Amino acid sequence: MGNDKNFVQEITNRDVDFSQWYTDVVKKAEMVDYSPVRGCMIYRPYGYALWENIQGILDKKFKEVGTENVYMPMFIPESLLQKEKDHIEGFAPEVAWVTHGGSEELQERLCIRPTSETLFCDHYARTVESFRDLPKVYNQWCSVVRWEKTTRPFLRTAEFLWQEGHTIHRDEKDAREKTMQMLEVYIDFVENYLAMPVIKGQKTEKEKFAGAINTYTFECMMHDGKALQSGTSHYLGTGFAEAFGIKFTDSDNKLKTPHQTSWGVSARMIGGIIMVHGDDSGLILPPMIAPVQVNIIPIMQHIDGVLDKAKEIQKEIRDIVRVKLDDSDNKPGWKFSQSEMKGIPLRIEIGPKDIEAGQVVVVRRDTREKIFVPISEIKSELPRIMETMQKDMYNRALKHREENTYSAQTMEELENIMNTSQGFVKAMWCGGIECENKIKENLGVTSRCIPFEQEKVSDKCICCGNTAKEMVYWAKAY
RNA sequence: CGGGGUGUAGCGUAGCUUGGUAUCGCGCUUGGUUUGGGACCAAGAGGUCGCAGGUUCAAAUCCUGUCACCCCGACCA
Numbered sequence: 001m002g003n004d005k006n007f008v009q010e011i012t013n014r015d016v017d018f019s020q021w022y023t024d025v026v027k028k029a030e031m032v033d034y035s036p037v038r039g040c041m042i043y044r045p046y047g048y049a050l051w052e053n054i055q056g057i058l059d060k061k062f063k064e065v066g067t068e069n070v071y072m073p074m075f076i077p078e079s080l081l082q083k084e085k086d087h088i089e090g091f092a093p094e095v096a097w098v099t100h101g102g103s104e105e106l107q108e109r110l111c112i113r114p115t116s117e118t119l120f121c122d123h124y125a126r127t128v129e130s131f132r133d134l135p136k137v138y139n140q141w142c143s144v145v146r147w148e149k150t151t152r153p154f155l156r157t158a159e160f161l162w163q164e165g166h167t168i169h170r171d172e173k174d175a176r177e178k179t180m181q182m183l184e185v186y187i188d189f190v191e192n193y194l195a196m197p198v199i200k201g202q203k204t205e206k207e208k209f210a211g212a213i214n215t216y217t218f219e220c221m222m223h224d225g226k227a228l229q230s231g232t233s234h235y236l237g238t239g240f241a242e243a244f245g246i247k248f249t250d251s252d253n254k255l256k257t258p259h260q261t262s263w264g265v266s267a268r269m270i271g272g273i274i275m276v277h278g279d280d281s282g283l284i285l286p287p288m289i290a291p292v293q294v295n296i297i298p299i300m301q302h303i304d305g306v307l308d309k310a311k312e313i314q315k316e317i318r319d320i321v322r323v324k325l326d327d328s329d330n331k332p333g334w335k336f337s338q339s340e341m342k343g344i345p346l347r348i349e350i351g352p353k354d355i356e357a358g359q360v361v362v363v364r365r366d367t368r369e370k371i372f373v374p375i376s377e378i379k380s381e382l383p384r385i386m387e388t389m390q391k392d393m394y395n396r397a398l399k400h401r402e403e404n405t406y407s408a409q410t411m412e413e414l415e416n417i418m419n420t421s422q423g424f425v426k427a428m429w430c431g432g433i434e435c436e437n438k439i440k441e442n443l444g445v446t447s448r449c450i451p452f453e454q455e456k457v458s459d460k461c462i463c464c465g466n467t468a469k470e471m472v473y474w475a476k477a478y
Numbered sequence: 479c480g481g482g483g484u485g486u487a488g489c490g491u492a493g494c495u496u497g498g499u500a501u502c503g504c505g506c507u508u509g510g511u512u513u514g515g516g517a518c519c520a521a522g523a524g525g526u527c528g529c530a531g532g533u534u535c536a537a538a539u540c541c542u543g544u545c546a547c548c549c550c551g552a553c554c555a
Binding site for chain 2: 017019020023034038090093094115144146148149150152155156160162228229230231232264265266267268269297298299300301302303329330331332333334335336337338349351352353354361444478
């Protein structure tokens with residue numbers, strides 16, 4: 001950008017202070033406001049619209065694979081939360097408690113759900129009797145509360161919006177298949193709709209979900225090289241079922257314990273979209289997910305016919321794209337900047353000169369490329385341009401990740417990489433938690449995942465030098 | 479929760495050392511001129527100086543406490 005006037009001065013330069021840039025963008029793009037409650041945020045219409053789009057698309061995909069939506073209470077009695085040992089140990093430090101109803105102290109205090117495994121299990125214990133009752137593939141859209149120490153809009157808030165899927169199956173095979181199926185549903189969504197390339201793999205023992213046998217994850221690289229865990233899918237085995245006494249009679253008339261899964265993504269993904277795609281002029285939203293895909297900006301709208309023509313175009317294309325017409329009395333330059341701050345994928349400029357030429361000017365948000373489109377061809381051109389932009393955004397993010405992914409064979413190498421540039425580092429690991437802890441303590445990087453696509457960087461564990469079991473992605477994370 | 483920083487109009491700020499009429503810019507309102515990358519002129523509105531105590535004739539300013547937010551760690555989706 002630099003020497004032209006396309007630079008918006010109101011936000012911090014992205015490469016100077018990434019965190020401040022992020023904070024500036026979420027506020028200036030009118031996505032969020034801070035709230036009177038510590039650690040909680042207000043979703044303004046533009047931010048919430050993005051969440052609604054995410055919800056709408058994912059919900060459809062969930063239902064395509066047989067998911068049914070339910071709604072559980074937001075309170076969990078303490079005794080219920082206590083039932084699964086690993087689970088409560090994982091969440092106890094960050095749950096919020098309700099101790100009073102009116103002025104009377106409750107007999108048993110209630111926690112505000114940090115996640116709802118326990119409620120689903122309690123329900124399953126009462127509704128599952130026969131193999132004919134299985135599987136149950138339930139999901140709920142809700143918010144959960146985790147009393148985080150420090151918070152940032154979308155990335156970490158005390159209350160956050162998410163969906164949590166909870167399923168229960170006849171056997172391990174069925175449950176494991178569901179675990180992987182949902183992981184793939186997520187990845188399809190993130191890559192094809194959010195234009196964010198992912199590394200998919202398995203979490204280490206240390207990083208897995210409290211109470212799970214296996215946790216599968218997909219990790220995305222943000223523009224500053226840090227990782228964002230964007231969603232997880234867990235195979236829970238029979239641990240919860242045993243703790244909650246869930247049993248069913250199988251076709252062989254034997255009493256058996258069912259296998260479970262859970263999976264979730266949160267509004268944190270919105271933070272990912274911002275940090276993967278945004279630039280110094282603000283947000284850049286992938287067309288597939290953008291609340292407004294096309295912003296029509298009339299030029300010299302006071303001149304007879306300009307506004308009419310703009311409205312006519314709006315009317316013509318509103319069946320194929322989400323379109324807005326900015327007929328406010330701001331100057332065009334102001335509208336351009338505003339449109340860019342909000343990351344609207346395409347803007348259409350239409351003024352007297354265009355009307356005379358029978359065309360409009362279409363400008364891509366990501367490249368600022370100007371495309372002159374005959375009015376008669378708008379309907380066919382807009383989807384084509386958006387499709388190209390969507391692909392370009394994905395490829396740009398992929399290129400960025402590849403350019404910032406390194407391999408290391410020794411701790412010195414790893415240290416050098418982390419000192420000079422942030423990014424993902426591929427390194428071999430023995431599988432021991434001691435090495436994992438040591439790397440985290442010494443370098444501040446955590447194991448992001450054991451990727452499904454393995455590479456042999458060397459034979460030995462980067463930390464202890466013993467025979468390596470697998471290759472792991474290491475990075476600083478949000 | 480540890481370390482650092484900041485709180486003055488919607489936003490950004492001056493004033494604080496050395497106590498005494500609340501500063502400027504943007505934005506907002508009205509009218510006019512403008513309109514292809516954040517226009518201009520004129521008039522106007524807007525403040526319990528984060529909050530609570532204390533010192534003082536007098537506190538944005540000094541003292542104590544507290545809260546919120548931001549950054550860096552630790553924890554997490």
